[in-house]
Amino acid sequence: MEFLNTFINGLSVGGVYAMIALGYTMVYGIAKMLNFAHGDIIMVGAYMIVLFLPINPIVAIIAAIVLCALLGIFIEKIAYKPLRGASPLAVLITAIGVSYLLQSLAQAIAGPTTYHPNPLEKLFPKFMGEPTYGIIKIGAFQIKLSTLITLICVALVMIGLTLFVKKTKIGRAMVAVSEDKGAAQLMGINVNNIIMITFAIGSSLAALASVLTTFESASVETTMGSLPGIKAFTAAVIGGIGSIPGAMIGGIILGLVECFAQAFPRIAPYTVAIEFSLLIIVLLVKPTGILGKKRREKV
Amino acid sequence: MASTEKKANTINPQKTSKKHKREDIVSEYVLETRNLGITFGGLKAVQDVNLKIKKNQIYGLIGPNGAGKTTVFNLLTGVYQPTTGAFYLNGKDLTGLRQDKINHKGIARTFQNIRLFNNMTVVRNVMVGLQNQPEYKCSLFESIFLLPRHFKVEKKMRARAKEILKIFGLEDERNNFACNLPYGKQRKLEIARALATNPKLLLLDEPAAGMNPNETEDLVNTIKYIRDNFDMTILLIEHDMKFVSGLCDEITVLNFGTVLTEGNTKEALNNPDVIKAYIGG
Incomplete structure (x- = not known):
């Protein structure tokens, strides 16, 4: 039973990583850039929850997602779009700059206070309080409500995104742009719009991830996006950056490794080290990541 | 030079x-x-x-x-x-x-060194060309929520793509990945894709x-x-x-x-x- 609980926790933690990793991998696949400001979108999303929670938890969740999507579009427009076609290094440095800018702005506006908003407590005040404390028990098996919601959300996002990419016109255009931006544009696809939509989707997924972390009473502070951001990036690389199923698999593997490592008191302190070692091992064995495709150089 | x-x-x-x-x-x-x-x-x-x-x-x-x-x-x-x-x-x-x-x-074109969407199927390559035509318009909303119109448009597009592929003798290859086609057929598919943009x-x-x-x-x-x-x-x-x-x-x-x-x-x-x-x- 211990094993099952750890496994389920791993799935939910990994699912959140996967959700963030999807943003990294989609932006990389389509705009061919590493958006290191992606982690900080999580932070902005969490602050939006802090800001809007007094009004209504549902409003707060929707506001966080919508405003983060708009923020993603805005950042792309003013910071990355002018650099379209510039060297990848220039774009990378810009992304790191945007990341620090977001953190500093948050520090300047919100101050150093750490918040602990929990929309879930407001949504289900009875269930989250005594005597259940938000834990669903079925026999010996128990699962936290927040974990259950996370698992459901992650599953829905994964299915929805896969369908979106496979079935819709925009999804098809996205695949085409990621394969060959120039050719796609010459076939009449508005690449700017596709990149904009990609940033919007990536950022709203990051916001959803921040909503799910606040369900677990995470501390909301200006640097809260850094570690999940880096871990999700690791997950994206493990799965094969640019690949959507790769990001899902990478995220879940990383979450499982994290939770199982923490389950053993002796190796628990080394959890983060184990996670990043996993990246090194995967890259040694398969440099393109698990589902990454080898790119043939065009001659 | x-x-x-x-x-x-x-x-x-x-x-x-x-x-x-x-x-x-x-x-x-x-x-x-x-x-x-x-x-x-x-x-x-x-x-x-x-x-x-x-x-x-x-x-x-x-x-x-x-x-x-x-x-x-x-x-x-x-x-x-x-x-x-x-x-x-x-x-x-x-x-x-x-x-x-x-x-x-x-104006549509093909390329000197073939630039197909390699990891897409042949029919989807042509559909990328088709999908910006006004007659296959379908709003983002209809598309995201997979409303009936979306399927109607997709069906129409697939049929048109098949028609175009038929001209090039590629209709039997339509579910293969573009990268697996022999060279001559890849060249033809490029023309088909360009033609699809009308x-x-x-x-x-x-x-x-x-x-x-x-x-x-x-x-x-x-x-x-x-x-x-x-x-x-x-x-x-x-x-x-x-x-x-x-x-x-x-x-x-x-x-x-x-x-x-x-x-x-x-x-x-x-x-x-x-x-x-x-x-x-």
Whole structure:
């Protein structure tokens, strides 16, 4: 039973990583850039929850997602779009700059206070309080409500995104742009719009991830996006950056490794080290990541 | 010269220094270019190209390697912004428009080195070409929530894609990945994809390159079929002189970025300057 609980926790933690990793991998696949400001979108999303929670938890969740999507579009427009076609290094440095800018702005506006908003407590005040404390028990098996919601959300996002990419016109255009931006544009696809939509989707997924972390009473502070951001990036690389199923698999593997490592008191302190070692091992064995495709150089 | 053209292909399109003011003209030609030219740094890659292509014509653009033929295609499709001159499609000035806009206005192309969407199936490659057509419009909302209209449009698109593939004898390959097709079929699929964008003018960049004589003959027939059945005007770059003289009634010969001669194919090919440019000496 211990094993099952750890496994389920791993799935939910990994699912959140996967959700963030999807943003990294989609932006990389389509705009061919590493958006290191992606982690900080999580932070902005969490602050939006802090800001809007007094009004209504549902409003707060929707506001966080919508405003983060708009923020993603805005950042792309003013910071990355002018650099379209510039060297990848220039774009990378810009992304790191945007990341620090977001953190500093948050520090300047919100101050150093750490918040602990929990929309879930407001949504289900009875269930989250005594005597259940938000834990669903079925026999010996128990699962936290927040974990259950996370698992459901992650599953829905994964299915929805896969369908979106496979079935819709925009999804098809996205695949085409990621394969060959120039050719796609010459076939009449508005690449700017596709990149904009990609940033919007990536950022709203990051916001959803921040909503799910606040369900677990995470501390909301200006640097809260850094570690999940880096871990999700690791997950994206493990799965094969640019690949959507790769990001899902990478995220879940990383979450499982994290939770199982923490389950053993002796190796628990080394959890983060184990996670990043996993990246090194995967890259040694398969440099393109698990589902990454080898790119043939065009001659 | 050849290496400069390659290099020019990889750098970013240069912004026109002075903004070109678009002005439509009255033109009896499908494509008319006026003093079209581009400079990369100090290098005049193409200058003073004046093409006049009539409706339903199959027009050839030839010249030795590095003459600037592909650069002309890049200018006509908006990959590069011309530094001088302008070009008109049925009298409409398209100079300086973005690539996708030019495609919507009616110019589609294929590439010298095949650029298919390799990890997509054959039919999806064609559907990428189709999906920006107004008749296959479907809003983002309908698309995201997979409403009935979305499926109707998709079904219509798939049927149309199949029709186009049939012309090229590719309908049995429609569920294969593009990268798994043999070379000749990949070239055909590129034409099919370009055709799917419903252009008025089709630019073919060395369509017969690497094909065996049988495939080439087949291609000649296909190109004629497209002209007749799609009411198409075609501008093509080709090195195979037999192919060119078999298809094109008029050609323009480029050398070092300038027009060496133009006009009737037979006369142009027998022009001593053209022979000299090809053979050297």
